[in-house]
Amino acid sequence: MPGCGSAVLSCWSTFCAWCSDMMSRVRYNRLRVLGATLWRSLTLQGSWSFDGMQSLGFLFAMLPALRRYYQGPELAAACRRHLRHFNTHPVLATLILGASLRLEEHRSQGDEGLIDVVKFKEALVGPCAAMGDGFFWGGLRPLAAALGAGLGLTGSLWAIPVFLLVYNLPHLWLRVLGLLQGYRRGYRIVESLQHWHLPDWTQRLKRLTVVLLAVLCAWVSAAVAPAGRPTGAIWGLLGLPLVFLLVWLVRRGISPLLIGLAGCLLILSGVQICLMQGW
Amino acid sequence: MAIVLARVDNRLIHGQVLEAWVPSTRTECIVVANNRVAEEELSRLLMAAAVPRGIRVVIGSIEYASAFLCSPDGQALRTLVLFDSPADALRAHDLGVPFAELNLGNLQRLEGKKRVSCSVAFDQEDIQSLNALEAQGVKIHIQCVPSERQRNWRVALASGC
C-alpha cells in the first residue's frame, strides 16, 4: 500500500507542476492583468470630477494592462486615449473596461481592428449608463432597500444581511461577468448587452418594489390604527388615501424633505392641541 | 399631445432621460435626432437596447427625425426629442418641428467652452443658436432632472456657475 500512495503522490505532484507551468505560460499574465483591472475598477469613481467625471478612474483601472501592452511614447499615447472624459454606470463600466482591454491588446499586436477604441467607448458610455442607472439605482437597490428596511422596522437585525445579499449577489456577479465577457468578446460585447435585457428586468424589479412597499404601508397602517376596538382597525385603511395624497403632492414638485418636515410639525401641533384640550 | 419634452443632451439616451424624464412626462416614444449616431450602427443598436419594451425608439438624422415628428404617426404619440447641440435643435425647429420649450440638460463635451452650470457649458455657436431659437419664441431653460429647479439660460449665462 505505501507504494501505491507514493505513486499517487508523484502523479499528483507531476500534475500540479504541469498545471502551474501551463498557468504561468498561457493564463497567468492575463489573469493577473484582469484581476488587477477588476480590483482597480472598484475605485472607478474615486476621483470623480465635474470636468473629466470618471476619466482618471478609468485610466487608473487600465494602467496595469496598458503598461504590459505598450512602452515609451506608445504607452503615453495609450494613456492619453483613456484619460478622456468618461462617465457611465460604475458596475457596467467593467464591461467597457474588459472590451477596451481586448481592443488595446489587439492594437498593441499591430491589429487595428474594425473599430477605434475611443469611438467604441464613446458609443458605449451612454447606453451602459442608462441601463445601469435603471437596473441598479432604479430597480435592484430600491427592491433590496424595501426588503431590508421593512425587516428593519420589525426590529430584526436580519435586515442587514438580507439587504446586502439581495443587492450584492447580482452586483458582484455582473461586475465580474462584465469584465470577463468584455475581454472575451471585444467589440462584440454589444450582442451580450442586448441579450441581457436589463431594461426589461428593471421593469419587473420596479413592479415588485411597488408591491413590497404596499405590504409595508399596510403593515405600518395596521400598526398605527387604534387596537382593541372592533371599529378601530378600519381607521388604518385611511393609510391608502394618505399615500395617494402624498403622491399628488410629490408630483406637484414639492420636495419630499419639505413634506416630511411639514408632516412632523402637523402631527406635533395636532398632539399639542389634543393635550391642551385634555383628550 | 405631440412633443412632451425637447432636450439638448450630448449624452442623448442615458439614465437621467430614462429614469427621470420618461416617467415624469409619460413618454411613449423617444426620438434621437442626430446625424452622427444615425450613421453608426453600433450606437444605434446600443441606444435602442437601453430602452425598455413598450416605448418606441426612432433614431435618425435631423431631417429624418423632423419628418417623423411632423408626420401624423409622430404627432399621435407623447414624444421626447433629444438633440446633441443647440445648433441641431435650431435646424429641427427650422424644419418645422413644433416645440415651444427647450430643455438644456448636458452640454459638456468640448474643451474651451464657457461653463454656466455644473453640466452645461456654451461656446459662441451655441449662444448664437439659442439666441435664434429664442427670437422664434422658444423658451429655453437649464434643468438636469424634473426634481431640480429650472434656471433661465440667460440668467445662468450672466451669473456663471
Add this chain to the structure above:
Amino acid sequence: MTVAALLWAALTSIFAGLDRTALCQVMLARPIVVAPLLGWLLGMPLVGLQAGALIELLWVGRLPVGAAVPPDDTQLAVASTLLAVTSPLGLLPAGFEAVICVFLVLPFGRAGEAFDRLARRANNRLPQLAGEAIEQEQYARVKWLHLQGMAAFALASLATCIALVTGGWLLLHGLVPHLRTVLAAAGPWLWPVLPVLGSAVVLAGGGVRHAWLWFGGTFLLVYVLRLVF
C-alpha cells in the same frame, strides 16, 4: 457624548462616505447598513437599526443619476444614530429616540450637497495633472492623483457629518427640552410618516404601468388578510 463615540462616528462616516461614491459601492453606505453598524459600535444596534430603516425608506426612490447629486442619506444616518445613542438619559421619550433624532437632522439634509459639490469641483484639476504626469512618463503619480480624489471625498463626508451632528445637537438641546410632553405623546405617530412618504415618492416617480392599481390592490389585500387572521 464621549470622545470615543465621536471618534467611532467620524471613522464610520469616512468609511461609509467612501463606499458611497468613491470605493466599491457595495452598499455599506446605505442607512440600513451604516446606522445599525454605528449603533452596534456604540452599544445600541437596535436604535441604529430603527434610524437606518426610516431614513432608507424615506429615500428608497431617490436616484443618483448622472451629475445630479441626491441628499447625503449616509451622513444623515450616521448623525442621527450618534445623536440618538448619546442623548442624555430621559431627554427623549424611551423607544422613540431614533425617530426624533432623524427628524432633528433632516432640516440639515442639504448640507451634504454643498460639501459633495466642493469635493467634485476640487477634483476638476486632477485629470489635467494626470495628463501632465503622463507626458513626463511618471505613471506612479497617476495613482497618487487618484488617491487624492478619494481623500477629497473622505473629507467631504466628514465635513457633512460634522455639520449634521452640530445642527442636530443644537436642536436637540435647544428645542427638545421644551417639547418633552408633546414628543412623548406624538412618538407613535411620527415614525410612520417616513415609510409612507418614501413609498409615495416611488409611486410618484412612475416607471411602473398601473402602479397605483398594484399598490392599492396589494395594500387592501394585506390589510384585510391581517384583520381576518
